[in-house]
Amino acid sequence: MTNMMEAAQVQLREMLLHALGTLVAEGKIPAEPIPSFKIEVPADKSHGDFATNIAMASAKTLRMPPRAIAELLCGAMQFEGTYFARAEIAGPGFLNFFLQKTWFTDTVKAVLHEGDAYGRSESGKGKRALVEFVSANPTGPMHVGNARGAALGDGIAALLEWTGWGVEREFYVNDAGNQIEKFATSLEVRYLQRCGQDITMPEDAYQGQDIVVHAEHFYEQHGDQYAGADSRERRDALVNFALPQNIEGLERDLRSYRVEYDHWFRESKLHADGSVADIVKQLTDRGYTYEQDGAVWFRAEQFGADKDFVLVRANGIPTYIVPDIAYHVDKLVTRRFDKAINVLGADHHGYVPRLKAALKALDVDTDKLDVVLMQMVILMRGGEVAKLSKRSGKAIGLVTLLEDIPLDAARFFFNMREANSHFEFDLDLAVEQSSQNPVYYVQYAHARICSILRNLKQEGLYEETDAPTALDTPQETELIRHLADFPAMLEAAARVYDPSRVTKYATELATLFHRFYDACSVKNAETPELCASRTALCRAAAQILRNAMSILKIDCPEKM
RNA sequence: GCGCCUUUAACUCAGUUGGAUAGAGUAACUGCCUUCUAAGCAGUAAGCCAUUGGUUCGAGUCCAAUAAGGCGCGCCA
Numbered sequence: 001m002t003n004m005m006e007a008a009q010v011q012l013r014e015m016l017l018h019a020l021g022t023l024v025a026e027g028k029i030p031a032e033p034i035p036s037f038k039i040e041v042p043a044d045k046s047h048g049d050f051a052t053n054i055a056m057a058s059a060k061t062l063r064m065p066p067r068a069i070a071e072l073l074c075g076a077m078q079f080e081g082t083y084f085a086r087a088e089i090a091g092p093g094f095l096n097f098f099l100q101k102t103w104f105t106d107t108v109k110a111v112l113h114e115g116d117a118y119g120r121s122e123s124g125k126g127k128r129a130l131v132e133f134v135s136a137n138p139t140g141p142m143h144v145g146n147a148r149g150a151a152l153g154d155g156i157a158a159l160l161e162w163t164g165w166g167v168e169r170e171f172y173v174n175d176a177g178n179q180i181e182k183f184a185t186s187l188e189v190r191y192l193q194r195c196g197q198d199i200t201m202p203e204d205a206y207q208g209q210d211i212v213v214h215a216e217h218f219y220e221q222h223g224d225q226y227a228g229a230d231s232r233e234r235r236d237a238l239v240n241f242a243l244p245q246n247i248e249g250l251e252r253d254l255r256s257y258r259v260e261y262d263h264w265f266r267e268s269k270l271h272a273d274g275s276v277a278d279i280v281k282q283l284t285d286r287g288y289t290y291e292q293d294g295a296v297w298f299r300a301e302q303f304g305a306d307k308d309f310v311l312v313r314a315n316g317i318p319t320y321i322v323p324d325i326a327y328h329v330d331k332l333v334t335r336r337f338d339k340a341i342n343v344l345g346a347d348h349h350g351y352v353p354r355l356k357a358a359l360k361a362l363d364v365d366t367d368k369l370d371v372v373l374m375q376m377v378i379l380m381r382g383g384e385v386a387k388l389s390k391r392s393g394k395a396i397g398l399v400t401l402l403e404d405i406p407l408d409a410a411r412f413f414f415n416m417r418e419a420n421s422h423f424e425f426d427l428d429l430a431v432e433q434s435s436q437n438p439v440y441y442v443q444y445a446h447a448r449i450c451s452i453l454r455n456l457k458q459e460g461l462y463e464e465t466d467a468p469t470a471l472d473t474p475q476e477t478e479l480i481r482h483l484a485d486f487p488a489m490l491e492a493a494a495r496v497y498d499p500s501r502v503t504k505y506a507t508e509l510a511t512l513f514h515r516f517y518d519a520c521s522v523k524n525a526e527t528p529e530l531c532a533s534r535t536a537l538c539r540a541a542a543q544i545l546r547n548a549m550s551i552l553k554i555d556c557p558e559k560m
Numbered sequence: 561g562c563g564c565c566u567u568u569a570a571c572u573c574a575g576u577u578g579g580a581u582a583g584a585g586u587a588a589c590u591g592c593c594u595u596c597u598a599a600g601c602a603g604u605a606a607g608c609c610a611u612u613g614g615u616u617c618g619a620g621u622c623c624a625a626u627a628a629g630g631c632g633c634g635c636c637a
Binding site: 060195293297319358421448453515519524 | 562571574575582591598631634637
């Protein structure tokens with residue numbers, strides 16, 4: 001809850017406004033409305049801890065040179081009892097502010113005091129979000145894109161939880177429709193082939209070995225008793241046999257990837273309870289459909305989509321988008337989520353405006369639906385594109401990927417880049433146990449801290465204080481500044497649905513810690529006070545590393 | 561043809577709502593362990609931020625056009 005960055009910023013803004021008021025009252029500057037100005041953290045630390053452009057921004061309305069305004073402000077500001085020690089004027093008229101020690105010690109104190117909860121906020125309090133991700137086709141194994149989607153979706157869900165949202169994770173199971181028919185056809189052919197019939201697999205059916213395995217197992221149980229049966233009966237039996245196994249497999253594989261869903265929502269439910277038919281009826285009742293070439297079309301263009309599209313085929317079967325519309329009505333209207341967040345592959349981007357057009361036509365608030373598009377993953381090994389698992393030689397999917405690389409590496413790597421950027425996944429790097437591997441780099445920082453603390457305890461030097469006193473080397477203050485950034489980083493990451501900010505933050509934190517480690521000895525600190533203060537800082541850094549990694553469900557080992 | 565995304569060091573990428581001298585890692589080179597984990601740190605070298613124009617005190621960042629690459633525009637999902 002404590003956000004020291006924000007606290008300092010708010011205080012500084014008040015100080016500036018107060019100083020302006022004083023100057024106006026003294027007649028030193030004209031009484032003009034204050035233009036909007038910014039308080040930011042300068043990139044260059046020699047420019048202080050905070051800087052403002054207020055003098056430059058108000059130069060025009062006050063009809064005074066920026067530096068003159070800056071000097072007046074500087075003189076009128078009251079620093080007593082604040083987090084700030086002093087101000088400097090620099091460059092074209094920047095005002096740079098320097099924090100005083102109490103801010104740094106208070107920051108470490110806050111981290112230690114709040115512990116596992118440090119960084120949590122309540123901006124989403126009282127609101128409920130449904131995060132739908134992966135939703136892989138249950139007719140076969142998950143691919144690499146699903147592995148990225150799983151890490152990403154799970155990270156987004158966690159970020160929302162950390163910012164106070166009530167979050168539910170959901171997997172939409174496409175257990176109905178055309179692809180199930182294709183699944184049935186594929187199973188049927190393999191089964192009949194197993195029964196000795198000479199038929200060939202259609203080209204557009206599923207060619208994978210998993211289908212052959214299902215057919216074999218089915219044959220082991222039932223022999224050729226379905227060989228002469230009615231095709232419909234045979235297909236149903238095959239699907240009822242194989243599909244539940246596949247869905248269980250998805251659950252199992254995702255759980256081993258540390259993803260736990262609250263709901264597995266079945267598409268078949270929407271067909272069975274009439275929701276799908278109801279969508280067509282509602283759109284038709286509202287006059288938003290028309291018939292052409294025997295099919296029912298939706299006037300999507302009228303609602304902002306690029307073109308109209310078919311809802312019901314000439315053969316009477318609805319297209320895939322109708323259950324999808326029903327599904328989103330269910331999320332936002334029936335289940336009343338304040339936000340529905342979908343993680344989708346970028347190849348689906350054309351579909352989003354169409355779905356939104358239909359929802360708009362049904363008076364659903366489409367601002368409640370946010371789609372996170374995820375670009376393709378390219379796997380690289382030895383400088384070349386990799387398609388097959390090194391260990392099993394099978395195509396690399398979510399499961400086979402984890403045969404080749406550690407789970408922590410997969411979850412970290414898939415969250416290194418923001419969703420909307422093509423991702424080149426370096427398989428060699430992910431297995432490498434060295435500093436080049438960012439996962440190890442971060443984990444190593446944590447293990448190193450644990451080692452320091454173990455050593456202190458062993459030598460009887462460990463003192464658990466949460467009130468550090470003297471931390472003022474550059475390595476110490478920069479580390480603390482970064483600790484203070486954690487809550488704001490999480491807030492921003494949650495707002496833009498971007499877990500990659502967490503991996504970037506953690507990597508930077510590890511860097512700052514390693515620098516601190518190199519420059520400042522804890523065990524051999526000059527005074528007991530300094531030793532205790534640095535111990536507190538170490539504990540605070542480790543705490544935040546754990547908090548950050550827990551969001552991504554990555555382990556922080558105590559020994560490496 | 562229309563739409564979305566991408567373009568920053570040799571390679572992979574950061575770069576907050578426009579701010580001060582554009583940053584990391586890898587690869588190359590140079591240093592630092594009798595001292596808490598060298599899986600680390602410090603340093604050197606490396607840039608026409610794709611191109612052109614615009615907006616303004618100020619642009620890698622915003623706008624427009626162009627170029628290159630990826631993806632999408634089914635009675636597939």
